[in-house]
Amino acid sequence: MAQVHETASILTVDGKVKEILRPKSTRFNQTNDSVDWARWTWNPITGCLHGCAFCYARELANSNRLARFYPFGFEPAFHEYRLDAPRNTRVPDSDDPRDRRVFVCSMADLFGQWVPFEWIESVFEACQKAPDWEYLFLTKWPNKYAQMPLLERAWYGASIIQQADVARVEKAMQAFDADGITKWVSMEPMLEPIWFNDLSWCDLVVIGSQTSTNQPDGFQPAIPAKFDHVVDVVNQCRDAGVPYYLKANLGSDAPGMVLPKMPPKRH
Secondary structure, eight states: OOOOOOEEEEEETTSOEEEEEOOSOOOOEEOOTTSOSOSEEEOSEEBOOSOOTTOHHHHHHTSGGGGGGOTTTTSOEEEGGGGGHHHHSOOOOOSOGGGGEEEETTTBOTTOTTSOHHHHHHHHHHHHTOTTSEEEEEESOGGGGGGSOOOTTOEEEEEOOSGGGHHHHHHHHTTOOOTTOEEEEEEOSOOSOOOOSOOTTOSEEEEOOBOOEEETTEEEOOBOEEHHHHHHHHHHHHHHTOOEEEOGGGSSSSSOEEOOOOOOOOO
């Protein structure tokens, strides 16, 4: 008798469907050094329409190496079969808090305006069914956080890459709160000076440089953050009592920081 292989569907926002062989079991993926505050990533939704020129996720989704996992490239898509991953992945017996942290939708903006609300709800329901994990979210549209049930110990993050983002993000992040959650800001890449109006709501600021990527429309070079811009944000964090996390790519050769090289004062 011929063996019957079960299939799973990948669905795009505009209704295109791709049937694939369903994996025997779906689990979280272990992270690499580029995500060093969490040990796992989980991508039930992939793709994004923000169009950031430097996006590492778009580079990966369009690579030959991962083509079978992204049949629609970086077009937003729902991999419903991956919703089982939180329950299928064994919670590590570890004292390192990073071992329980899961970066949700590292290959998407889960809260992008094009993402159907039912997809987002499905992801949150899967999180609620596996509460032993610490889920990390990051979006350019944090206004949607106030519309969702707040998960215990979850990290709710907002991306800021230009001064024009600040007021909108501050307003959205102050519109919700709960005991035990973490509100954080990702400034990766940091491409210009950033000045906050109020950081009293924030629990962590992450700062990084722009690394190089090979995009479908061409190579995007690395752009190092400027030392003075980083120092300005660090000083704002210190004044507000907010912890800050400097990504490794600020202190390396790829791309590092633009360091000041001033001549001595003349008497």
